[in-house]
Amino acid sequence: MSNSAKFTKLKNMGGCFCYKYYKPCSLHALPPYLLCFYYLISLYPIMAPSLRFLLFLSATLFFMQTLAEAATCSDCFIHSRAAYYPNSDENGTDTGRCGYGSFGATLNGGDVAAASDLYRDGVGCGACYQVRCTNSYYCTDNGVTIVITDQGSSDNTDFILSRRAFGRMAQTTDAAASLLALGVVDIEYRRVSCSYPYKNITIKIDENSNYPYYLGFVIWYQQGRSDITAVQLCETQNFVCKLLDRSYGAVWTTTSPPSGPLSLRMLFSDENGDETWVVPVNNIPNDWKAGETYDTGVQVNS
Numbered sequence: 001m002s003n004s005a006k007f008t009k010l011k012n013m014g015g016c017f018c019y020k021y022y023k024p025c026s027l028h029a030l031p032p033y034l035l036c037f038y039y040l041i042s043l044y045p046i047m048a049p050s051l052r053f054l055l056f057l058s059a060t061l062f063f064m065q066t067l068a069e070a071a072t073c074s075d076c077f078i079h080s081r082a083a084y085y086p087n088s089d090e091n092g093t094d095t096g097r098c099g100y101g102s103f104g105a106t107l108n109g110g111d112v113a114a115a116s117d118l119y120r121d122g123v124g125c126g127a128c129y130q131v132r133c134t135n136s137y138y139c140t141d142n143g144v145t146i147v148i149t150d151q152g153s154s155d156n157t158d159f160i161l162s163r164r165a166f167g168r169m170a171q172t173t174d175a176a177a178s179l180l181a182l183g184v185v186d187i188e189y190r191r192v193s194c195s196y197p198y199k200n201i202t203i204k205i206d207e208n209s210n211y212p213y214y215l216g217f218v219i220w221y222q223q224g225r226s227d228i229t230a231v232q233l234c235e236t237q238n239f240v241c242k243l244l245d246r247s248y249g250a251v252w253t254t255t256s257p258p259s260g261p262l263s264l265r266m267l268f269s270d271e272n273g274d275e276t277w278v279v280p281v282n283n284i285p286n287d288w289k290a291g292e293t294y295d296t297g298v299q300v301n302s
Contacts, residue, residue: 114149126219
């Protein structure tokens with residue numbers, strides 16, 4: 001087979017070629033750099049078998065490394081779709097499944113969202129994501145940073161954004177109106193670090209809490225890009241600790257809570273599987289009251 005015939009055969013496989021044979025890529029059966037290697041090998045049938053094998057092995061190993069890096073890329077954007085709360089005002093909902101109540105409607109300036117799979121049985125509550133729509137005519141490059149405060153999906157979406165957040169993906173006010181008219185748009189998203197300047201992690205005691213029978217609270221201002229996967233309450237005098245239950249969302253509860261001033265311990269877990277216990281500076285006071293908020297005195301930006 002002539003070199004020209006070999007070129008035509010490989011081209012029909014949907015490849016592209018390097019050096020003087022390069023053409024725009026169309027990725028089908030094989031990655032373009034592998035096809036390029038194969039073509040070079042085919043041009044030189046007298047090439048030593050060992051060298052041909054090394055060329056093939058090098059291309060294959062590079063391909064596997066590329067796949068591994070793509071699979072572990074924490075900053076890569078993921079393609080999806082997003083809608084918005086059709087019956088809300090500019091902010092989010094005050095009845096979200098994360099348990100934030102009215103605080104959840106205005107958190108992050110109202111740039112909040114409900115998530116479907118990313119809700120993760122409540123573990124995803126408080127996580128931040130950069131979301132940007134993909135229509136270059138209407139959309140900005142940066143999009144908007146949202147906080148998950150609720151669970152929900154609509155028409156195969158990963159997010160239902162507040163109207164405010166949905167509109168902030170647009171370049172102009174007119175473009176925002178056009179996006180809202182569409183209702184559902186194609187997006188890209190990635191997880192980013194949450195940041196609340198001058199705010200410490202805060203807990204709000206559930207209105208139904210009643211010592212010594214029941215204590216529940218929700219965690220506000222979760223920072224960084226790690227998840228809170230476990231919470232303990234410890235008596236400050238004898239250091240006896242009790243593991244709390246995730247009731248739902250960001251709400252943690254226990255029956256027969258420990259007595260006295262209480263030390264809070266939170267387990268932060270990142271996407272690499274690393275875990276760190278964080279012990280706030282401030283304790284929950286001995287005379288804690290239902291409905292009150294308590295500043296933990298700590299920020300976690302990892």
